[in-house]
Amino acid sequence: MSNSVTAQHISVLGLGAMGAALAQALLAGGHQLTVWNRTPSRAEALVSQGAQVAATSAEALAVADLVILCLLDDASVREHLEPAAAALRGRTVINLTTATPEQARSLGRWAAEHEVALMDGGIMAVPSMIGGPAAFVLYSGAAAEFERFHGVLELFGRAEFVGEDFGAAAMYDLAILGGMYSMFAGFQQGAKMVRTTGGTAAHLATLMAPFLQAMTTMFAQYAPGIDDPESYVPEQDADFTAGAIGTIDKAAVESGTATELFGVLLRTLPGI
Known part of the structure; x- marks a missing residue:
């Protein structure tokens, strides 16, 4: 400038x-x-x-x-x-x-x-x-x-x-932090699940980090569904997303690490 x-x-x-x-x-x-x-x-x-x-x-x-x-x-x-x-x-x-x-x-x-x-x-x-x-x-x-x-x-x-x-910077800030803490919560839950199979949180971290980094490219794809929902055509339909989250939740129950996290996701993510 x-x-x-x-x-x-x-x-x-x-x-x-x-x-x-x-x-x-x-x-x-x-x-x-x-x-x-x-x-x-x-x-x-x-x-x-x-x-x-x-x-x-x-x-x-x-x-x-x-x-x-x-x-x-x-x-x-x-x-x-x-x-x-x-x-x-x-x-x-x-x-x-x-x-x-x-x-x-x-x-x-x-x-x-x-x-x-x-x-x-x-x-x-x-x-x-x-x-x-x-x-x-x-x-x-x-x-x-x-x-x-x-x-x-x-x-x-x-x-x-x-x-x-004046509130825009704070809102963006807190939105980004919300995404970060949601990611941390997902990692902590996943770590508890893999430990029931003899795995470790440390090993999961090496696998999850590059995968999630690659998945952040999907933000730009999902953004039109929020900014212009009437003309948005999702690549993956809501039923598929709901089914995937439901399966993850069943695995959490089977492992004895059931949580409310996936119920929240089920109510939130299918709309993307």
């Missing part, structure tokens, strides 16, 4: 494992950085790399062109932003704290009322991945600010704007 510019001064509030990783990426990118954390000792490593430490969150919010929050929850975000509304007027805030879509929308309404340019974000990485090729971060809200600070955002990983609805 040729019209991207970097911030002159960035503040990061919250120096847990993820916040510290974000701050380190900004320092590596050559930015002037102010940090704040409720426990000041967590800033020591960043200070040695050139960061300045604010005595209060209000100080950190007031000095920066761009403010990035990576705090515990929505309540902690409100705790620090709301008293600083006047100081934040005209500034850009990116909230990378995990929240629900409606919490993000509510904060968006607050930001608009106080003339704060706000983006909400969802980090699709663990701290060690920040700045690496596999990391990406979802953003929604102020599209103009995404363009303006795109060069900064790319320091964390691929920056993906998903819409002006």
